[in-house]
Amino acid sequence: MPELPEVQTIVDELKPLINGKTVREISIRWPRTVDADPELFTETLLGHTFQRITRRGKYLCFYLETGHCLTVHLRMTGTFLFQPAEKDHTHIRVILGLDDGLTLYFKDVRKFGRMKLWPPGERLLPHLGPEPLEEETVFDVLRTLKSRRAIKTVLLDQTVLAGVGNIYADEALFQAGVHPLTPANGLTTRQARELSRRIPRILKQAIKNKGTTISDYRTTEGSEGGNRFFLDVYGRTGEPCRVCKTQVERMVINNRSAHYCILCQAPLRKSGGIRGK
DNA sequence: CCTTAGTCCTGCATGC
């Protein structure tokens, strides 16, 4: 599933290729992918030029010269391709023909991906929390959490921090030695600090490695991200913890799988460690 | 305030 690092990788790859290119042709194969009337969608894009491509949380943002912005959320299986293989074609949902014979294909096996258009001047994606790439930003968020919800649930809440998903939340909690069920408002200052250090580091490392491929995620060139081999707990249920050799456990928290090491992420005991406000 | 369950979808694994 594409999270912040995977989306950043795709944005970095798309940027030099489609910046300055004009949309010459549009084909919508699966209308629900487009969160708008297909005619309005076509009208807004056709004949217009991509000026800037950025990322916000797990969204790609394509700005046009008109000031409109096209945001794309890849959800689980969304990908952009320039050279789809034969077998990809049944899963192509939207096609954008650009200048110079360049064609951008949006492939999405499970059809959960969504594209949305924003009028000029409108603030994009207002529900999203801050970007989690700076330690101080993350620390400010984590130390002021009021909710007793499990920290794992809170890290996945995009209104709290934008861009962290299941993989990197599990990895950060492991590296910080925090049990995923720890109440968000019960983090010690030390835990909040440690998580704040780890989250940006993990995300930046994953960007360097061009993301984590579990099954579907591919870079625009169709290759797999290299970050899978750096994972400590995600998808390693039953395998030995890289630190203490204890089997990595899996549990379900709020309908999401959580992977953790019971020894390295032992819950704090009531007798010790939990600080008052 | 919070949690749970349903929805969207398909491919794959499992069981018989």
Next chain:
DNA sequence: TGCATGCAGGACTAAG
């Protein structure tokens, strides 16, 4: 071999 079943999973929504 093939058919049925169930599961995963971001974000959103409705219900409790």
